[in-house]
Amino acid sequence: MVRLFTLSVFYKGASEARLLKTTSDLQSFSFFQRGTVNEFMTFASKTIVERTQPALRQSVKQDAYMCHVYVRADNLAGVLIADHEYPHRVAHTLITKILDDFSATVSADQWQTGTESSIAFDSLPAFLVKYQDPKEADPLTKMQTDLDETKIILKSTIESVLERGEKLEDMVTKSEQLSMQSKAFYKTAKKTNSCCSFT
Amino acid sequence: MFPYLRSQRVNLQLLQETAARELMQHLDSIEGSKVIVLDESMVGHLELVTKPEMFTDRGIKLAALKPESRTPKDVQNIIYIVHTQVKLMDQLAKHLKDNNHQGRQYYIFFVPRRSCLCIKHLENLDVIHAFTHIYELTWNFFPLDSDVVSMEMPNAYRDVSIDGDTTALFQASIGLVQLQRLYGRIPKIYGKGVMAQYVWDHAKQLAIDEKSLYNGYKGAIDQLILLDRGIDLLSPLATQLTYEGLIDEFYGIHHNKLTLPAEHFPAYTISSGSTAVSEDPERLMGDKDRKTIFLHSGKPLYAELRNKNFNEVRILLARKVKDIQAQMNVNRQQQSVQEIKSFVERLPQLMEEKKETSVHTAIAGLIDERINVYSFSDDLAAEQEFMICADIDRPSNYIDDQIARRADLRNVLRFICLQCAAASGFKERVLNHYKRELAQVYGLEVLLTISHLEKAGLLRTQTESRAYAVLRKTLHLTVDDSVEINPKDISYVHSFYAPLTARLVEHSLRPLGWQTLKSQINNLPGPAFEDFQLQLIGIGGRHAGGATPSETSLMHARRVVLVFFVGGCTFAEIAALRFLAAQEDNNVEFVIATTKVINKHSFLDSLMSS
Secondary structure, eight states: OOOEEEEEEEEEOSSSEEEEEEEEOOTTSOTTTHHHHHHHHHHHHHHHHHTSOSSEEEEEEETTEEEEEEEOTTSEEEEEEEETTSOHHHHHHHHHHHHHHHHHHSOTHHHHHOOTTTOOOOHHHHHHHHTTSHHHHOHHHHHHHHHHHHHHHHHHHHHHHHTSSSOHHHHHHHHHHHHHTOOOSOOOOSOTTSOOOOO | OOGGGOSSSSOTHHHHHHHHHHHHHHHHTSOSOEEEEEOHHHHHHHHHHOOHHHHHTTTOEEEEOOTTOOOOTTOOEEEEEEESOHHHHHHHHHHHHHTOOTTOEEEEEEESOOOHHHHHHHHHTTOGGGEEEEEEOOOOOEEEETTEEEOOOTTHHHHHHTTOOTHHHHHHHHHHHHHHHHHOOOOEEEEESHHHHHHHHHHHHHHTTOGGGGSSOOOSOOEEEEEEGGGOOSGGGSOOOBHHHHHHHHTOOBTTEEEEEGGGSOOOTTTHHHHHHHTSTTOSSOOTTEEEEEOSTTSHHHHHHTTSBHHHHHHHHHHHHHHHHHHHTOOGGGOOHHHHHHHHHHHHHHHHHHHHHHHHHHHHHHHHHHHTSHHHHHHHHHHHHHHTTTTTTSOOHHHHHHHHTTOOHHHHHHHHHHHHHHHTSBOHHHHHHHHHHHHHHHOTTHHHHHHHHHHTTSSOBOOSOOHHHHHHHHTTOBOTTOOSSSOSSGGGGGSSBOOHHHHHHHHHTSTTGGGGGHHHHHHSSSOEEEEEOOOEETTTTEEOSSOOHHHHHGGGSOEEEEEEEETOBOHHHHHHHHHHHHOGGGOEEEEEEESOBOOHHHHHHHHHOO
């Protein structure tokens, strides 16, 4: 099952990472677990940002989860926690996109000092929902899926065209039989030297 | 339109276009709606030079000359395209009377020329006044393939040798002049045989008036070799062992088409609705419960198989099927989009190859059934014994046996004539023995047939020379260690016998030509001749001496030789010549002309009929 759990934007400060905005979708967890899981995921995201160099992307496996992180050169970072099956490329595309959107909407001076409540950036939840289905959200994946489906249809069409006419197995049997029946046409055993006598 | 005609230096598509244009010009000069009425054999000939579109584009329908057929009232012109045969005139007159309509105009296009006899007959039948005009379509040679032209005259040899009617030879001469008009004058001519000489003498005579033949340009054809069928009567009687030869002998190939019952071919269920029409787009008048297969060099698989010995065909077909199987079973799961794309592009060609292979596997299977019977092997063994002159001067036990069993007369006569040809004539007592036996078993009528065969030269008594026996040694007509698969010598066409005519042509390619064979060639019936048509200088008609410089420099380029079999030739002989042309060392290209492509059955039929 392809799932996204949390999506967060951090600012990587000199000593620690500052959480600027986050959103999560924890429906798959039972009601009572959600709080704990949320804390854990936030903590993991923060840690991973702190441990990642600027201008670097990483995908880190953590138990059942995959944490995708991108720390930009200007220390703005995005973290996406997903399951193992979620395609990495789509994850990083998403992170890049939200960081671009974030830096366009929220001015840079707010990054170092802002908190969740002070920063006005609301598109995270929408993105999280949309990207739950990577195929639909990401045009490239969508195309690849469509392509794969087309390939399958194409292959079955080709098969049906190839089967037109005589069945190949019949032709193989017939022609093998033909080639094995070969007998030299030159029959006579009499030597050509035993020619007629001249009278 | 006929792409398979185009591939050689002598572009036979030109011949086809000229013939088609002649017809269309006449048709276009007639105003109003038209229907063309054809005699039965004309349909096939028409298909060799025209395509259905030529008629449908002009809104012209084609009909057969059948007694009950009626033409729709609104047709303003009826055009009869018929052969110059008196018996067709009766049918024609009846059709005209039955379809007589006020204001309608009637025309006749005679092929290849009008004849006083036919016109007189129409006068006697009182219909001659009905015709607005009588044209002739001077179609003498029909292009069968890029290297074969045929006059489509199955009875030529018979007419000349038995009935003394030299019309066919005269038409051949006209045809030769027409060919030179299209392809240029032929500088060097060789020939052997009475009929060959006749054709050449007339052609030369007729060409005197052809100014275009005497300009400075060199034609496409370097040499003409005329061969009278009568110099080699053994080859047309021998069983052919090439793929095309066997198809012709068992089923008959007419105008590049083979027609077989549809049940032998697996049904094409998906596209059968549309293929009923598209399968035969080139047929003018179709027939649905039989399958028609086109056999010409435009079909690549057939072109590969046709001239080969049947035993080689077996192997090639099996290989082809495996090859197609490999191409089709490519693991498509592994293929990338690019690979699938290129596969799809090749798909139509692959499907066409599959269809062709399926058709030929079926045909080869049918032939194999016919070959795998004892009678075929026994007959073949008997033929081969005659060809090596074993016990040639005695009545053959095999033949006596066949007669005693009252076997098919045509086949029995074939053996007798084969033995006669190999012996270069029977001893009197042997010939009388056969005559007696035949009359006793088949009735006295057979003596009439025998007298025909005697007139035609197939049955005769021995003269001094044993031409065949000597030529067999000097020309290696029979080859002990002949190879059927990947052969090196033309003897593969009959598995160990090289047709005498083909060997003669092979010899003519050597630097000295027929010089070394002079004495043996003289033993063959009829004159041997050599002639030159050189460049004309001035109005007086004096010929320039020797070859012009431009002609000598071209002696090293590929020679184009027109070989004309006067009286008919077999597919095996054609295959042998094609084999020679394929040998690089020979440096030659052949164009084969014949009065008709014959086989052992059709040859004898034409001589046996009354």
